[in-house]
Amino acid sequence: MSLADRDRAALWHPYTQMLTAPAPVPISRAQGVYLYTEDGRKILDGISSWWVNIHGHSHPKLNEALAAQAREMEHVLFAGFTHRPAVELAERLLAILPRGMSRVFYSDNGSTAVEVALKLAFQYWENRGETRRTFIALHHAYHGDTVGAMSVSEDSPFTRPFAPMLFPVFRAHAPYCYRCPLGLDRATCQIDCLGDLEARLKESGDSAAAVLVEPMLQGAGGMIVWPAEFLAGVRRLCDRYGTLMIADEVLTGFGRTGKMFACEHAGVSPDIICLSKALTGGYLPMGATAGTAPIYEAFLSDDRGKTFFHGHSYTANPLACAVGLASLDLFREEGTLDRVCALEGRLRAGLEPLRKLDSVGDVRVIGGVGIVEMRTDHPGYLNDFGPRITAAALDRGLLLRPLGNVLYFMPPYAITPDETDWAIEQIADLLRVVSPNA
Ligand SMILES: *Cc1c(COP(=O)(O)O)cnc(C)c1O
Numbered sequence: 001m002s003l004a005d006r007d008r009a010a011l012w013h014p015y016t017q018m019l020t021a022p023a024p025v026p027i028s029r030a031q032g033v034y035l036y037t038e039d040g041r042k043i044l045d046g047i048s049s050w051w052v053n054i055h056g057h058s059h060p061k062l063n064e065a066l067a068a069q070a071r072e073m074e075h076v077l078f079a080g081f082t083h084r085p086a087v088e089l090a091e092r093l094l095a096i097l098p099r100g101m102s103r104v105f106y107s108d109n110g111s112t113a114v115e116v117a118l119k120l121a122f123q124y125w126e127n128r129g130e131t132r133r134t135f136i137a138l139h140h141a142y143h144g145d146t147v148g149a150m151s152v153s154e155d156s157p158f159t160r161p162f163a164p165m166l167f168p169v170f171r172a173h174a175p176y177c178y179r180c181p182l183g184l185d186r187a188t189c190q191i192d193c194l195g196d197l198e199a200r201l202k203e204s205g206d207s208a209a210a211v212l213v214e215p216m217l218q219g220a221g222g223m224i225v226w227p228a229e230f231l232a233g234v235r236r237l238c239d240r241y242g243t244l245m246i247a248d249e250v251l252t253g254f255g256r257t258g259k260m261f262a263c264e265h266a267g268v269s270p271d272i273i274c275l276s277k278a279l280t281g282g283y284l285p286m287g288a289t290a291g292t293a294p295i296y297e298a299f300l301s302d303d304r305g306k307t308f309f310h311g312h313s314y315t316a317n318p319l320a321c322a323v324g325l326a327s328l329d330l331f332r333e334e335g336t337l338d339r340v341c342a343l344e345g346r347l348r349a350g351l352e353p354l355r356k357l358d359s360v361g362d363v364r365v366i367g368g369v370g371i372v373e374m375r376t377d378h379p380g381y382l383n384d385f386g387p388r389i390t391a392a393a394l395d396r397g398l399l400l401r402p403l404g405n406v407l408y409f410m411p412p413y414a415i416t417p418d419e420t421d422w423a424i425e426q427i428a429d430l431l432r433v434v435s436p437n438a
Helices: 003-010 060-072 084-096 110-127 147-152 160-165 186-203 228-240 262-266 293-297 318-333 336-356 385-395 417-433
Strands: 027-031 034-037 042-045 101-107 134-138 170-172 208-213 244-248 272-275 287-292 360-366 369-374 406-409
Touching: 042 417, 060 318, 084 101, 084 287, 084 318, 101 110, 101 293, 110 147, 110 208, 110 244, 110 272, 110 287, 110 293, 134 147, 134 186, 147 160, 170 186, 186 208, 186 228, 208 228, 228 244, 228 262, 287 293, 318 336, 336 360, 336 369, 336 417, 369 417, 385 417, 406 417
Parallel strands: 134 170, 134 208, 208 244, 244 272
Antiparallel strands: 027 034, 034 042, 101 287, 272 287, 360 369, 369 406
């Protein structure tokens, strides 16, 4: 039996309609920006293996850090105990995170990093004896697949079956200027969006525990790139209405938008920040949620009831921490942020000309992410432009997974200029032969 057949008999894949999906592609090796199939083909990883990889696959330095840590200690519990990799990684993160972050709380993935943020914000107000119990999130938001993270995510095909089990959230406009809900031009759209957020803050009275955003780049909701002024405005409004700001940087953290953290585009610091995905360079699952001193201090008490009772079996896994540290080293040794900057220029030069195609509605580039949104009357994840592009690109040795009618290219930063140009050429060709359904 082939591996794909054995897979079919034993497994259930994420985000996959098992009845109709094509057979999964067996990968036996991954190196740099390439995945190597069992039958000897190579595929350029154009989406960083679901947005996690940054330095390339099987990087010798990260491999060595992982092996060295495994020889010392694989895992120990993190309640009542500590270890060097966890402490060093927290210290290093606090040194580079937006100013004001005071403590790091580890978890296992992006969704749990968000759950921790929501629970911290909620209990922060409870511990202070104030009743702020609702959240404000944005349209097109995606914050993960656990129940709390789904609640703050926008209603979508992902969340719809679960709608009755989700908690209610106030929803404000995002500055999706290409599809401005009110048909306004770019500058006005953004001001109007902030007006809408302010209206939600007023509507919630003093009940908003926090405003939660994906700064600068809303990912799974359609790769929406913001004007930095909107992000600055979110901080301003949170201050004005005395509520907390949570930045979900699970996707944007570690250089993806061209800055180490997307909050830097507007020079703002949130009260709570969520990290995962590239935290370990794409090697191991790990989440981290950091908060300011006031957040941390609200939990300090003689009353044990005010403790943050949250934790996961693998909290602060030493293997993940060790690879995370080595990944941060690489940022210095390989000039990683400069690479992202060069990649951004190349993506812009290569993708902007695609605006001329009738089928293309918008082109957006931020950091290491290039986005082409196709014109269609049926925008959204279920537009089958996505699976059709995925299949056609795979035939050419390129891994792409458009979000419905929104195609994006998000390779590991380790990609070379020639490889980037090749991928853009494939994308341009594909757009000439595959178009979204009307
Ligand atoms: C991917 C993602 C998450 C969820 O992370 P997982 O590790 O997949 O649970 C949360 N927020 C954002 C912005 C993401 O892109």
